[in-house]
Amino acid sequence: MGKETAQKINKSKAIRRLVIWYKRNSAVTSIVDTAASSAATASNVAGNMVSGAGSVVTTASNVAGNVAGNVVSSAESVVNTASSVVSNASSIAKNTLQPLVFDPLKRLQNNDNILDSVEESQSKRIWIAVDGMGGDYAPGPILEGCLEAISRFPINIKFVGKIQKVKDAAEKTGLAELLENEIDNNRLELIDSGEPIGMNEEATAVRKRKNASINVAMDLVRNNKAEAVYSAGNSGAMMASAIFRIGRLKGIERPAIGALFPTRDQTRPVLVLDVGANTDCKPSYLHQFALLGNIYAKDVLQVQKPKIGLLNIGEEECKGNDLSLKAFELLSSEKSFYFGGNCEGRDVLSGSFDVVVCDGFTGNILLKFLESVGGVLLDILRSELPRGRRGKVGSAFLKSNLLRIKKRLDHAEHGGALLLGVNGICVIGHGSSKSLSVVSALRLAHSAVNHGVMDNLNQLQKLQVLNS
Secondary structure (H helix, E strand, C coil): CCHHHHHHHHHHHHHHHHHHHHHHHHHHHHHHHHHHHHHHHHHHHCCCCCCCCHHHHHHHHHHHHHHHHHHHHHHHHHHHHHHHHHHHHHHHHHHHHHHHHHCCCHHHHCHHHHHHHHHHHCCCCCCEEEEECCCCCCCCCHHHHHHHHHHHEEEEEEEEEEHHHHEEEEEEEECCCHHHHHHCCCEEEEECCCCCCCCCCCCCCHHHHCHHHHHHHCCCHHHHCCEEEEEECCCHHHHHHHHCCCCCCCCCCCCEEEEEEEECCCCCCEEEEECCCCCCHHHHHHHHHHHHHHHHHHHHHCCCCCCEEEECCCCCCCCCCCCHHHHHHHHHHCCCEEEEEEHHHHHHCCCCCCECCEEEEEEHHHHHHHHHHHHHHHHHHHHHHHHHHHHHHHHHHHHHHHHHHHHCCHHHCEEEEECECCEEEEEEEEECCHHHHHHHHHHHHHHHHHHHHHHHHHHHHHCCHHCC
């Protein structure tokens, strides 16, 4: 049975279970809703009665004087106790009834988590080469993320780096025992290498230092000892190493870095490329970026007919600079994908497009801007909350919502960007990546391998536009 057929069966089973659940529980749901409504009504009535009693008590206190005041004080205490009992009863009823109205449709809609877990449990373990020395905080957080990812996803890791430095970092972070266990279980392998290419070094340094960690990791993919490679190091060096070691796809002039941006619909991110690999582009580059993005959106994002947009300063086809005008003409004439026209900056996160193409200079600015949005938004919300007890109560109610907002906008949740256009699956991490980013990036690498992205990318070679 093919992977695609299995996915359809799993999804249809989930939908059937959902329909059966609603049929069996429609009556229960109705009763629970009625009970919850009745409880709320009872609480309101009780509240009104308590309020009325309080008014009577206050009036009596004013008339009766000090002696009656003592009696009234006792009455007030009784009334308050009654109010507390009603409130507690309402709370207990709500907590008791809430699990009964749990809606499985929400789970099915929430990014297909059920199907993702089934898919991951059924897929084989794959080997991923990791440049353990690349990144601002390597190798400690990179190793920590790898060990966490091994326990979560069906992957094995070939961790490339200076072995003694890796072991010292494991000791320092308390991961030495876990590292040894994963090595004994044949789920992680340490591969020795030289020093990494520094963040400030030229990308061409990969040609001179053949033993650099990114070159060793890339060779593992070239020699079919790993199915994907991840690095949080120098992105230019990774791109150069990928071109020199595993080569470009035939017909692709320049590879592009594709990053996933969140949208209003949390189940449907938008792929933006290029976000930094090519600061100066030709119209033909943007055309090829659209072809690459279209395949990625179909295979990994599971969008049946991705809508491609060209980032521009206006929706009209006559807007933009010379690059935009010529690229628009190329994209409009392409029949192998659905071109939706120009995409303005405000439309990128709207969910109106599945893929947005632009030159690397513009895309990188857009990416770095987005990375700051989550933190700034949360700071603004915190500063606007009232001070004192009201603020603390409001913060308590909003805490879970704020955390979800932060998670949706946090670039660490997406972890990495795919280098599309080379003859292998390469995931580029942010230089400041820590363990959470590493886990997210390795999940992205696993998903790309599991959905057969390279098989479909290689089919691009048959297109006439790439052979002309």
